[in-house]
Amino acid sequence: LMVWLRRTTHYLFIVVVAVNSTLLTINAGDYIFYTDWAWTSFVVFSISQSTMLVVGAIYYMLFTGVPGTATYYATIMTIYTWVAKGAWFALGYPYDFIAVPVWIPSAMLLDLTYWATRRNKHAAIIIGGTLVGLSLPIFNMINLLLVRDPLEMAFKYPRPTLPPYMTPIEPQVGKFYNSPVALGSGAGAVLSVPIAALGAKLNTWTYRWMAA
Numbered sequence: 001l002m003v004w005l006r007r008t009t010h011y012l013f014i015v016v017v018a019v020n021s022t023l024l025t026i027n028a029g030d031y032i033f034y035t036d037w038a039w040t041s042f043v044v045f046s047i048s049q050s051t052m053l054v055v056g057a058i059y060y061m062l063f064t065g066v067p068g069t070a071t072y073y074a075t076i077m078t079i080y081t082w083v084a085k086g087a088w089f090a091l092g093y094p095y096d097f098i099a100v101p102v103w104i105p106s107a108m109l110l111d112l113t114y115w116a117t118r119r120n121k122h123a124a125i126i127i128g129g130t131l132v133g134l135s136l137p138i139f140n141m142i143n144l145l146l147v148r149d150p151l152e153m154a155f156k157y158p159r160p161t162l163p164p165y166m167t168p169i170e171p172q173v174g175k176f177y178n179s180p181v182a183l184g185s186g187a188g189a190v191l192s193v194p195i196a197a198l199g200a201k202l203n204t205w206t207y208r209w210m211a212a
Contacts, residue, residue: 007064014060014069018076021056022084042144046137046184047191049101053077054132054192055199057107058124062203067115074107096147102139106132121200129196133188141181 057070078100085098110128117123 010060010064011072014073015076017056017060018073019080021052022077022080042137042141042180043184043187046140046180047188049103049140050106050133050136050188050192051195053103053106053136054110054129054196055202057110057132057199058128058196059199059203061111061114061124062121062200065119067111067119070107070110070114071104074103077103099144099147102143103136105139106136109135125196125200126193129193130189132196133190133192134185137181137184137188 053074057073060073061067061069063069081098081100085095085100088097089095109131110124113128113131114120114124117127
């Protein structure tokens with residue numbers, strides 16, 4: 001019974017934190033941060049999403065020791081964001097008003113790395129973290145290309161809670177960077193590794209706290 005209770009508590013904890021991570025995505029400065037800012041600051045968005053995903057996913061994957069937990073974590077985030085998308089649609093906003101980020105394939109790569117290396121923590125940090133950082137901008141740009149008219153979504157509809165200094169600006173592609181996917185993937189691959197290491201360290205601290 002105690003083993004069952006502990007496992008249930010672990011997975012419920014994952015649900016709570018994954019939902020909070022999704023709230024962070026939706027409410028980071030603007031309640032529809034993704035649709036407004038992914039086109040104007042795709043590199044910054046890619047880095048933030050890669051690091052946010054990898055720190056939580058590797059924490060819970062190592063916490064349970066079960067390959068597949070990272071995908072489970074990303075799936076909860078995705079479902080919750082689709083619920084938010086449905087809520088805005090029910091309020092009368094267009095279907096494309098919120099574009100749901102693509103977290104699941106990158107989390108699957110992290111799980112596959114952990115499984116293929118026979119649950120090697122350091123391989124998960126280095127290889128898995130790199131794969132998450134490299135892949136997430138690619139999947140998300142494909143996702144954005146499917147949005148009907150992202151700039152119309154970003155500029156046409158009013159944001160009563162958005163302060164003036166956060167008003168979306170027209171993308172300056174070519175003036176700042178020529179390939180947002182390549183730059184996002186490169187920066188994400190570098191930064192996701194130390195953030196993955198931080199997630200693994202948080203897991204160690206958690207076990208020490210539980211044992212105290």
